[in-house]
Amino acid sequence: MYVCDGIMQCNYYTHFPVGTVKRFSRAVKKHVDVAEPNIIRQYNQYMGGMDVMHKMLSSYRLVPPGSQCPYDRT
Template sequence: MQPEIIMKKCRGYFKHACDNAAVTIASNCHTHFPVKTVKRYSKAEKKHVDITEPNIIRQYNKYMGGVDVMDKVLSSYRPKFRSKKWWWNLFSHALNMAVVAAWKLHMELHTATNNRLSHLQFRREITIHLLHARPFVRSHPGPRSQLPIRLRTSYGHYLQSCAQGRCAVCQRNCRNECVQCRKRLHRNCFPSYHGLA
């Protein structure tokens, strides 16, 4: 049924149909029966009138809260990042849901105390803790800026044949390694790695 036609009907109007057409509300548990009458305010008559209420609507009104509250809280501080990656919306939504679930748990654990944080304060605390976390330092390929003393001496360092691997300096394949350092090196890269060049 078209929304324009439904809007012209009186409040509480519903039509039951069992087909594949689009519906406003659906359930795999409840049906529209038993139908009961409830009092609702009518703008046209400017008073409370009796209307019919299907069972499925009554059950929804009775148990609503969890998903609706979650959607409302999720929308309050939703990340505004845009990306062309297909997975970004899923990831940011899952991350946002985890923060909201943690905040709800915080609210339940601190019901008796006065140190409950608002949703915004809770997000700020998480951000502060993440900013103060120890950063992950990725090691860069190639020689270090300052080699240890033991590597800057040539005594005991020489190349021998080994299985193929990556050179520690230029990252190309090579079949030589330093006996003491156990690093694969080309003959031309050996002096620069040990600080001899």
């Protein structure tokens, strides 16, 4: 059974069909089959690029133009 703490809403996708995916279980220490709703599968399939973008943006400090420079350029 897929357990999620968050809520996902979508007007286009539903939780049907429910597929299975392999996930690692720490309790059993091996890969087990887990039921995965369609809406979660679609989210994981198409949001990969956004996760990379957020990771790259968090790596650098964005300084707005016109703000004071931290060093003297003279």
